[in-house]
Amino acid sequence: MPEPSIRTALPADEQELALLDRGAWSPLHAVLPAPQPPYPPFFDERHMPQDYLVAALDGRIVGYLRLVRPSALPAHAHVRQIQGLAVSDAARGRGVGRALIRAAVEEARRRGARRITLRVLGHNTPARRLYEAEGFVVEGVLPEEFLIEGKYVDDVLMGRPL
Template sequence: MTAMPVPHIRPATLVDEEALARLDRATWSPLHSVQPRPQPPYEPFFTERSGPDQIIVAEVAGAVVGYLRLAFATPLECNAHVRQIRGLAVADRARGAGVGRALLRAGRDEARRQGARRITLRVLGHNTPARKLYESEGYVVEGILPEEFLIEGEYVDDVFMGRSV
């Protein structure tokens, strides 16, 4: 097995819509999603509330292999210093190659560039691989909502994590 090249990290553009939508559908899992599995007709990836300006893309050899969605945590002015990761996906073929880590670091750099002081995220309690990745990048658990979601017959915690940028 050959090692995957280092991903190129860049801002998303409208041209990425279909590749991001396909990636989002391909990586759907009850390990990280509280929404049902997407079914046709599919919703667009970019919406009025979440456009390409909130997405950081990872690509290898011109193919999109991951993305991170970074947004304001809330619309409140008193909370404008906080950014929230509202999605992170990595193609199966790119897992374990540092793509998620590169996206997290790019997200932190972008949050800092935007003047943020903190960056937060939510992760399902049973998503051990993601939690380990976040912890290795300096995120700490700041709160837990026990049994917040019922996913495939199991109650799952909603874990809030954060760090300074």
């Protein structure tokens, strides 16, 4: 099984990433309702191509991870945060998510970060297991932070040093 190739997103990836994003939507990881037309642009002033790592298999984009500073505060400049991870259904179980996380850790280091953090919904057991396997630990829990499809769901804060 080939390894996914990982690279920084390009403006030309927007359409493919938007389709992937909509196709990967699930209440397992999304706090917003399912996307409906008209769809907003994938890239905008807060979501720039350089913020995304994309994974490709056989020349097709099959996953992405958004890696950004959690705030513009100078005192927070040593931290990077994963603010989105999606893998197409067809590519699940092929190491795409793991490859993206490992690439994000390396990219965060390259950008001079000392820590990497993320937030994951408490009921998203597959993602939590993957993050834990890659060295992330639970650093806090916001109990019943979201109401998703009639159920209260915890917001789990995870992080790791670089």
